[in-house]
Amino acid sequence: xxxxxxxxxxxxxxxxxxxxxxxxxxxxxxxxxxxxxxxxxxxxxxxxxxxxxxxxxxxxxxxxxxxxxxxxxxxxxxxxxxxxxxxxxxxxxxxxxxxxxxxxxxxxxxxxxxxxxxxxxxxxxxxxxxxxxxxxxxxxxxxxxxxxxxxxxxxxxxxxxxxxxxxx
Amino acid sequence: xxxxxxxxxxxxxxxxxxxxxxxxxxxxxxxxxxxxxxxxxxxxxxxxxxxxxxxxxxxxxxxxxxxxxxxxxxxxxxxxxxxxxxxxxxxxxxxxxxxxxxxxxxxxxxxxxxxxxxxxxxxxxxxxxxxxxxxxxxxxxxxxxxxxxxxxxxxxxxxxxxxxxxxxxxxxxxxxxxxxxxxxxxxxxxxxxxxxxxxxxxxxxxxxxxxxxxxxxxxxxxxxxxxxxxxxxxxxxxxxxxxxxxxxxxxxxxxxxxxxxxxxxxxxxxxxxxxxxxxxxxxxxxxxxxxxxxxxxxxxxxxxxxxxxxxxxxxxxxxxxxxxxxxxxxxxxxxxxxxxxxxxxxxxxxxxxxxxx
Numbered sequence: 201x202x203x204x205x206x207x208x209x210x211x212x213x214x215x216x217x218x219x220x221x222x223x224x225x226x227x228x229x230x231x232x233x234x235x236x237x238x239x240x241x242x243x244x245x246x247x248x249x250x251x252x253x254x255x256x257x258x259x260x261x262x263x264x265x266x267x268x269x270x271x272x273x274x275x276x277x278x279x280x281x282x283x284x285x286x287x288x289x290x291x292x293x294x295x296x297x298x299x300x301x302x303x304x305x306x307x308x309x310x311x312x313x314x315x316x317x318x319x320x321x322x323x324x325x326x327x328x329x330x331x332x333x334x335x336x337x338x339x340x341x342x343x344x345x346x347x348x349x350x351x352x353x354x355x356x357x358x359x360x361x362x363x364x365x366x367x368x
Numbered sequence: 369x370x371x372x373x374x375x376x377x378x379x380x381x382x383x384x385x386x387x388x389x390x391x392x393x394x395x396x397x398x399x400x401x402x403x404x405x406x407x408x409x410x411x412x413x414x415x416x417x418x419x420x421x422x423x424x425x426x427x428x429x430x431x432x433x434x435x436x437x438x439x440x441x442x443x444x445x446x447x448x449x450x451x452x453x454x455x456x457x458x459x460x461x462x463x464x465x466x467x468x469x470x471x472x473x474x475x476x477x478x479x480x481x482x483x484x485x486x487x488x489x490x491x492x493x494x495x496x497x498x499x500x501x502x503x504x505x506x507x508x509x510x511x512x513x514x515x516x517x518x519x520x521x522x523x524x525x526x527x528x529x530x531x532x533x534x535x536x537x538x539x540x541x542x543x544x545x546x547x548x549x550x551x552x553x554x555x556x557x558x559x560x561x562x563x564x565x566x567x568x569x570x571x572x573x574x575x576x577x578x579x580x581x582x583x584x585x586x587x588x589x590x591x592x593x594x595x596x597x598x599x600x601x602x603x604x605x606x607x608x609x610x611x612x613x614x615x616x617x618x619x620x621x622x623x624x625x626x627x628x629x630x631x632x633x634x635x636x637x638x639x640x641x642x643x644x645x646x647x648x649x650x651x652x653x654x655x656x657x658x659x660x661x662x663x664x665x666x667x668x669x670x671x672x673x674x675x676x677x678x679x680x681x682x683x684x685x686x687x688x689x690x691x692x693x694x695x696x697x698x699x700x701x702x703x704x705x706x707x708x709x710x711x712x713x714x715x716x717x718x719x720x721x722x723x724x725x
Contacts, residue, residue, distance in 0.1 A: 227450070227513075227516065231450075231509075231513075238506075250493075250494065250495050251495060251498070254495050254498035254499065254501075254502050255498075257502035257503075257505070257506065258498065258501055258502045258505055258542075261502075261505070261506060262501075262502060262506055262508070262538075263505065263535060263538070266505070266508050266509070266512065266531060266534075266535060267535065269509070269512050269513075269516075269531070270512065270528070270531045270532065273512065273515070273516045273524065273527070273528060273531075274528060331494075331495065331555060
């Protein structure tokens with residue numbers, strides 16, 4: 201059951217990501233990204249991180265991507281033209297991407313023991329309440345990074361307001 | 369029944385629950401439409417539908433048959449896949465979120481020694497509240513995409529308005545619920561109801577929990593979320609023809625229509641669960657529990673339905689009473705009034721809870 205969930209939604213995420221790159225219209229790409237994020241949310245949930253899954257859906261698919269779609273609709277962006285790609289992309293980019301993929305999978309596979317593995321769906325049936333765990337970690341051990349991140353976002357908001365504001 | 373494994377019993381009962389809940393939701397959607405037409409009719413001193421069946425009670429069936437048999441027009445300039453997908457997203461999101469709503473008291477039914485299955489809730493999820501918020505926020509795509517893919521300026525204006533409105537009011541809506549979650553210390557809807565069911569009406573979040581401010585914030589934000597009057601700018605007839613569903617006809621239009629009413633029902637259910645004690649009786653344990661488990665179960669359903677009905681009536685009452693907001697009024701009301709008030713409510717609630725220990 202859990203393996204089936206992983207296979208289905210993992211495949212869906214990869215397919216969405218590929219579709220995101222291949223689609224010509226920005227709105228189709230944005231919707232593919234929504235599919236990727238929803239599949240990731242299901243994967244998080246099957247790993248037992250139900251709060252993370254809900255946050256992923258509410259924040260990313262429900263707010264950020266809606267804003268993306270909103271902006272695309274507002275600007276009425278048309279289909280983009282595809283070029284064949286520069287020579288640099290073919291000579292450096294693709295081998296580079298392959299190398300990074302190999303490196304990452306090597307690191308993850310060799311350091312598997314230290315990362316701490318969890319069985320897929322291992323928490324699904326236990327009904328663990330990980331919201332309290334997440335909040336306890338956020339507000340005790342990780343308080344400083346958490347608050348600093350909040351301030352960072354606040355600074356970004358102020359910057360946006362300052363840029364958007366017209367001179368009187 | 370002995371040859372069924374526990375999992376099979378669970379699966380069977382779950383499928384049964386899903387089917388029953390779906391049918392009841394769709395029926396109540398149909399009859400909420402009739403209720404709206406009748407009540408607005410009486411409030412405007414006219415009759416509303418009377419011809420089909422006694423008191424017009426068969427009107428929803430006639431409307432359904434009419435919409436089903438109408439020609440499904442497909443305008444030439446639409447973006448075909450998204451145009452078809454949009455009403456599907458809107459309706460399915462509206463119907464899915466009802467799955468985590470507990471309709472009645474905890475009633476376990478077991479077949480031949482299997483672990484009991486909760487009969488009055490489709491899925492008891494420990495982040496039920498977040499699931500509802502998440503699914504509602506996905507539902508925006510239905511409206512956004514319908515307006516864009518229709519290739520019609522009125523549709524586009526309607527869906528732009530709606531998207532902006534929903535994003536703005538979602539914040540106030542989410543923040544207004546924090547006080548309730550703080551009090552219950554859980555996001556599970558069953559637990560939230562349980563906290564409120566100790567002393568009947570006195571322990572409801574609206575009265576005893578001192579979340580009445582949060583309730584009014586929630587109510588106003590929810591009206592905006594469901595695009596209902598006085599926040600029905602996305603489908604303002606006088607300006608935008610019909611807003612985002614201008615180009616839709618037949619069943620596709622009906623799906624948007626059903627989604628709107630299903631969302632109203634979900635919002636009323638959530639208001640009942642979070643602020644008015646869900647399926648618990650307003651009298652608490654004042655009267656001794658009479659009858660068996662069946663009577664008590666039916667009684668809890670009765671209280672739940674009565675409360676939800678009151679909220680639906682309020683929706684209709686508001687619609688026939690209040691004029692529509694102007695767009696800038698809508699935005700400044702949401703951002704400059706509701707949002708700060710919701711934040712203030714969180715601060716005061718958490719301070720009080722912290723001081724009480």
